[in-house]
Structure formats: structure tokens, C-alpha cells
Amino acid sequence: MTISEGEPSSSAAQTIGLIVAVKELQGLKALDLNKLLRDSENLTIQYCTKNGLLLKIDMEKLAGSLPLHLISMLISFKRDEALFRYLLSAIRLLYSLCDLASRNSKLEQIFLDDVKLFDQLLDFVFYMLIVLGGCKQEDHAFCHRHLVHSTLVPCTFYLLTGFISTKWQDVVHVLLAHPKIDIFMDAAFGSVRMVVRCLEITLLAYYNDFSMESNLTAEQVVYYLCQQCEASLQFLQSLCQQKLFKECLLMNQEICGEGSVLFLALSILKLQIQPSLPTRIKAALSRLKSKILSILLGLCEVESISYLDEVASSPQSLALAKSVASEVLDLLKIAFGRDSAHHNVDGCHPMGFVQLNAMRLADILSDDSNFRSYVMLCFTKVLTAIISLSHGDFLSCWCSSNLLETEEDCNVEYDTLAAVGWVLDYTSLDITNATNLEFIQIPNKMPRASYAHHKTSLLIKLFANLHCFVPNICEEMEENHFVLKVLECLQMDLSDILPGFSFASDASKAAIASKNLRSLLSHAESLIPNYLNTEDLQLLRVFSSKLQSLFSSTGFEGNHIQDSKFELSLSQDKFTKLNINEHYQVAQNAGGCPSPLTGKEPACFNKRGNSKEGMSKNAAFPDIDQPNTRAEDINKGSDINMQDQEDNVISASGTREIDVDALNTDTSSSDTSSAKGKNSFEHMYDGKLSKLNEDRKKVAVKENKEDEKLATVQKRKRKRNIMNDKQVALIESALLDKPDMHRNAASLQSWAEKLCFHVGEMQINPE
Numbered sequence: 001m002t003i004s005e006g007e008p009s010s011s012a013a014q015t016i017g018l019i020v021a022v023k024e025l026q027g028l029k030a031l032d033l034n035k036l037l038r039d040s041e042n043l044t045i046q047y048c049t050k051n052g053l054l055l056k057i058d059m060e061k062l063a064g065s066l067p068l069h070l071i072s073m074l075i076s077f078k079r080d081e082a083l084f085r086y087l088l089s090a091i092r093l094l095y096s097l098c099d100l101a102s103r104n105s106k107l108e109q110i111f112l113d114d115v116k117l118f119d120q121l122l123d124f125v126f127y128m129l130i131v132l133g134g135c136k137q138e139d140h141a142f143c144h145r146h147l148v149h150s151t152l153v154p155c156t157f158y159l160l161t162g163f164i165s166t167k168w169q170d171v172v173h174v175l176l177a178h179p180k181i182d183i184f185m186d187a188a189f190g191s192v193r194m195v196v197r198c199l200e201i202t203l204l205a206y207y208n209d210f211s212m213e214s215n216l217t218a219e220q221v222v223y224y225l226c227q228q229c230e231a232s233l234q235f236l237q238s239l240c241q242q243k244l245f246k247e248c249l250l251m252n253q254e255i256c257g258e259g260s261v262l263f264l265a266l267s268i269l270k271l272q273i274q275p276s277l278p279t280r281i282k283a284a285l286s287r288l289k290s291k292i293l294s295i296l297l298g299l300c301e302v303e304s305i306s307y308l309d310e311v312a313s314s315p316q317s318l319a320l321a322k323s324v325a326s327e328v329l330d331l332l333k334i335a336f337g338r339d340s341a342h343h344n345v346d347g348c349h350p351m352g353f354v355q356l357n358a359m360r361l362a363d364i365l366s367d368d369s370n371f372r373s374y375v376m377l378c379f380t381k382v383l384t385a386i387i388s389l390s391h392g393d394f395l396s397c398w399c400s401s402n403l404l405e406t407e408e409d410c411n412v413e414y415d416t417l418a419a420v421g422w423v424l425d426y427t428s429l430d431i432t433n434a435t436n437l438e439f440i441q442i443p444n445k446m447p448r449a450s451y452a453h454h455k456t457s458l459l460i461k462l463f464a465n466l467h468c469f470v471p472n473i474c475e476e477m478e479e480n481h482f483v484l485k486v487l488e489c490l491q492m493d494l495s496d497i498l499p500g501f502s503f504a505s506d507a508s509k510a511a512i513a514s515k516n517l518r519s520l521l522s523h524a525e526s527l528i529p530n531y532l533n534t535e536d537l538q539l540l541r542v543f544s545s546k547l548q549s550l551f552s553s554t555g556f557e558g559n560h561i562q563d564s565k566f567e568l569s570l571s572q573d574k575f576t577k578l579n580i581n582e583h584y585q586v587a588q589n590a591g592g593c594p595s596p597l598t599g600k601e602p603a604c605f606n607k608r609g610n611s612k613e614g615m616s617k618n619a620a621f622p623d624i625d626q627p628n629t630r631a632e633d634i635n636k637g638s639d640i641n642m643q644d645q646e647d648n649v650i651s652a653s654g655t656r657e658i659d660v661d662a663l664n665t666d667t668s669s670s671d672t673s674s675a676k677g678k679n680s681f682e683h684m685y686d687g688k689l690s691k692l693n694e695d696r697k698k699v700a701v702k703e704n705k706e707d708e709k710l711a712t713v714q715k716r717k718r719k720r721n722i723m724n725d726k727q728v729a730l731i732e733s734a735l736l737d738k739p740d741m742h743r744n745a746a747s748l749q750s751w752a753e754k755l756c757f758h759v760g761e762m763q764i765n766p767e
Helices: 010-023 028-039 058-075 082-099 105-113 115-134 143-162 167-175 181-207 216-239 243-250 260-269 281-298 309-310 316-338 354-366 372-387 391-398 414-425 448-467 479-491 506-527 534-554 574-589 642-647 671-717 723-736 745-756
Strands: 046-049 053-059 407-414 440-444
Touching: 010 053, 010 058, 010 082, 010 309, 028 046, 028 082, 028 671, 053 058, 058 082, 058 115, 082 105, 082 143, 082 414, 105 115, 115 143, 115 181, 115 440, 143 167, 143 181, 143 281, 143 414, 167 181, 167 243, 181 216, 181 243, 181 260, 216 243, 216 281, 216 407, 216 414, 243 281, 260 281, 260 316, 281 309, 281 316, 281 354, 281 407, 309 316, 316 354, 316 372, 354 372, 354 448, 354 574, 372 391, 372 506, 391 448, 391 506, 448 479, 448 506, 448 534, 479 506, 479 534, 506 534, 723 745
Parallel strands: none
Antiparallel strands: 046 053, 407 440
């Protein structure tokens, strides 16, 4: 490549020639370059500059020399704004050359066959990301350096798709084959974190009404930084959607054990979204949170390596992970309590699946032994507030297939040429009236019904995870700890937890919570099996029944519990006697008895079929207002269904509601009428108690079966595969020889039988 004929081809001259060529050609698109090539011979073009200087450029030499030239520039020159602006121009030209290769067979052959050139391009990308990740950002908002630095990161990323492939699996295969893949991963997350830092500094200044002394407005700068940050994060998200990349990432101790991913997640989740922000900026910030949550979800869902176990392996990373979990739960709290007026965003600016992704991550955290107690500590109030909502609000938010507000997501179609052109133009001194840069957004929508069902199923999973108790795993707390925490929270004022919603009065909290849980269980049946599994539904049913039992046994009145030293589990005899004696006392006080002529029983012994009026065929609970109680059903443990819970509803006065009409009979004013009623009731009571004693044996047998079933559900809920060292060594050795064993059923069965021979060697430490 030469500037003019006859000029010496020394190293210095070649460097000068490259610099001039980059500055002159960087604004040309692939179509423009291809037109010049068609008019030339042997890949040498002639280009006339604005100053009238004729450049004679060998495109083959330009493509082959540019990567190494850029690496030398990074090493030799001061890393200031001027160098970064030049690197942007060079990357823009490289991107055009890659695009041109697909249109010109000769140039394409160079990129395909020249292994040295390919390696130099990879080395440049790796080194560039290392430099960008190590540049500390000064706290000077709205400086041009922030704009240029933030643009370099996504441009460097998307250069990989330019000279490798637009298919992410191809990009991943090339990256994983590189010996410095660990360095790339660390540098990639570190460089994106620096872009987030630039955005954070600029946002703080924007909130403080900082005026920018430039031809750009503050809003334009903030939004441009948001787009560069989103494009960079989207590139990482696309890589992390590939299984091989995720597994390699999880084996990188610096990223997992030392928290590079978590630091990036924390910095993004902490970005404040104030109501005064323009809609497009709020939406972009929200999508950033959605995308980093998606990355965390992808890592948590890898089966071969437990990401949560990795981050919990050291106190430092565990503390960092809990900070991230806290931000996720706070994000959910805001999302659950958001007024519809604040939640409604212009459809032209999707906000991402923030709430849904946060709920999915909360589901995973609450089902992990490392974080279960922390989620319970931080989020029980919010879950309690949800079931304390007024029944209308609860139905519209959690039991509807057509929510008023849903989320929409989108993918940004990043344009490297446009991004570089915008930042180079509008950080110069001679440009006025800067225009906005808007990348194309490809919408990613979910059907409203599907979104609503996912949201409800995730709420149910949260209750199921926190209530699930496996003794060998849940050692940090006692059984029924969650249901006791919910009962404790019900005694508090929860109106500030979910602003924008109405709550029931303190006196009717128990009844409202029962009614909401009944509706949730009824709606949940329609979500099986597409959105919910039966195990989670069963755990929610058990939670609901135990909470209802607490309402009954403690005299819950909304703000306090009459007996502060209550026991959660009463013996069956005591529980049954308590219910019958209570009804007996109420009957005595009312002076009523069953009619000897009609044989009418008290309300507490009404048959279940008499209380189903108004119920749908698939409902799990009868109507909440039904006061009937069936004594033998109170003791059914995990098998108590919605009807039995409804039977135990407490009235505002703290006592069970009794069907007074069922107890009132015709009585005379004589003294004997009262005694007659009492004797008749006692006779009936003795007969029923005798029947109950017989039925209790049958109930106990059924309870045992249900307890075994619940234990199985709980064990399946928290799967833990335990193998001794010899078994682990055997299976690891086998996987080295046959990594595709999981696809061969016969091989799996054979190895399962081999491993069984070594079960006896498993050592169990006595407690």
C-alpha cells in the first residue's frame, strides 16, 4: 500500500500510510468499497481525498496489516481520547472489510485462508477488551472519553461476528478453541462493567440537573450510553445462551468464584430508574436489568455445575451473591407494588421481562439451600402482603388470564457503522444540532395469557419452595418456620409494602388471606401441567392448610395472637376435642339443640355436600363465607383441601362462626326445655365422639400415606444425588471415554447397575 507512486516503503512510511488510509476509508461502507474494487485491478484501489490527494491502496495488504498495526498502536501510544477515536475508525474500517469479503471472492479467500490474519484479528479483540476493562473511569460526567470508550466495547464485540460468523454457536466454538479463552471471558465482563460505570456516572449527573457544555444534550448522551451498554450486554447474553460457553464460564474461578459476573450484575441492578426520566431511558435501563437477570438465570440452570454452589464456596462471593439477591427481591417488591399508572409504558419502548426474570431467579434462589433462609428473611413480608390484598386486587393480579399490564422485551440490532459515525461526528467541535441515534429494536412478545400463567405459577413456586422442609438440607431452621413467619407478618401493617393497592382491615386479615389462598389454589389447578407441577401445588395446599390451622388454634384476630405460646401441631385427640367442645359450649350458650323431631345436626357436623352451593366444579375451595366445619377432616394434615380450610375461618371476634339457624329450635319457657336441649345435645355429642374415635383410626392410616406422599414430594423438590468417592471416580472416568453416554439408554442402565455394586461402600457420618 502506498500513498503515492515512488514513495519509500519503509516501516514508518507504511505506518503513516495505514493511518491515512484508516482515516480516509473508515467512513465508506462495504458497497462503496466494492464499487472501487470493481473499477480496479489486483485489489488495488485509487481513492481521492477531500484535499485532492490521490491514494493508491492495496486492499489485500491493508486487510492483512491492520490487526497487527492496531495492536502495536495500543502498546506504543498513550491510551487517551485521541487514540480511542482512531481505534474506533479502524474497527469501523475492519468491519466494512469483513462485510466486503462476502461480496468479493478474492478478499473472502484472504479472510478464509490466511490463518495468521485470523489469529491476529482474535488477538486484537482479546487485547482490546483487556485494555478497555482495565481503564478506570474518572468521575467526570458527560466527557467525550466516556462516549468513545463506551462505543469501543460493543464495536469490538461485534467485530467477532464480522470475521467469524453471525451464528452464535460458530462464534462460541472459535472462542472456546482459543488457549486464552479464560482471559477473554474475564476481560469481556470487565469491559462491560466499565461501560456500566460510565452510564452510572452520567446518570448521577443527569439526576442532579448537570448542564453539558457541548453540542449534545444531556438526554442524548444518557440515551446513547444506554444503547451502547445494552448492545454490549446483549452480546454477552447471546454467548451465555450457548451451553458450551456457559459450562466453560462456570469452570472459570475468577469469574464464578471471585464474582466477575456478580459485580457486573450488582452494578446494573443498582442503576436507579427515577420517574422523571424520559420514557426511552427508563425502558432502556429496565431492559438492562432484564438482560443481566437472563444471564444469571442461564448460569443457574446449568445442570453439570452448580453456579450457586460455586458462589457460595467462599464468604466473600456468598456475601456478594446475597447482595445481588437483595437487589433482585427489591426489584420484585417494586414491580409487585407498582401502580398501573407508573407501570404503563409506551409500547414503542419495551421494558424487558424484568418482573418475570426476577421471579424466575427468586424461584431458583428460594429452592437452593445456600439462599433459602435469606430469601425467607427478606421476602416473607412481601409474600404475606400479596395474600393480604383485597380479594378483588388479588384476583386481578394473580388469578387472571388477562392481566391489565404485561411486559414486552426486544433485541437491539446493533449497527457498528452508525454507532461509530455518530460518536465521531458529535464529539467533534464543528458539528451542531446533534440528532438522535436509534438502533432497530426487534420485539420479543409473550401472549398475555401465557405471561399471566407464568407469573402466577412462579408465585406458587415461591410459596412451595419456602414451605418445603427436608430435614437433611433445611438444617438452619425448624419445620413450619415459613408458615410461622407468615403468621407473624400478618400481625404487622403491610400497607406500605405494596403501594397502590388496597388491603383488608386488621380484623379480617385471616379471612381475606384464606379467601385469597383458596382462589389461588382453585386457579392453580388450571395451570397443571403446562405451567405448574403437582408437587408445587401440593406444597401450597399444605401451606394453606397449616396456616388455616394456626388461625383456628390461636384465635388470630388480625393484630395479635391470643395465646403467644401456642403449639403449631396439636395431637389429634386434643384437636378433635377442642373443636367439638367449642361447638358444644356455643350451643349451650345459645340454648339450642338439634330438633328431636327432625334430627337436624349442628352446623359443625353438616355434610360437605350441603355447602357446595355456588361453587364451580373444579374449585379447590368452597366459598369463603361458608362456616361449616367437619371435625374429622381437620386432622387430615396434608390432605386438607379447600373445603376444610374454609370450615376453619375465624370471625372478626376471634371465635368460629356457627350457623345459628341450625342451632335454634322451638323451646318453651319451662325449665325442662333447657335441660332437655342439653341432654339431647350430650347424647348426640357422645354418639358423634364415638364415631369419631372409630374414624380416627382410618384417618391415621390415611395420614400416614399422605405424610409419605408429602415426604416424597419434598425430597423430589430438593434433589440431591449422593455418591461416594469411588462411584464419582468411576462415572468421571467413564464420561471421559464416552462423553455422549447420556444419549445411550443401554449404556446408562449398564453403568447404573455397576454403580449399585459400590453402594455399600458409602460412608454416612452419624449425627
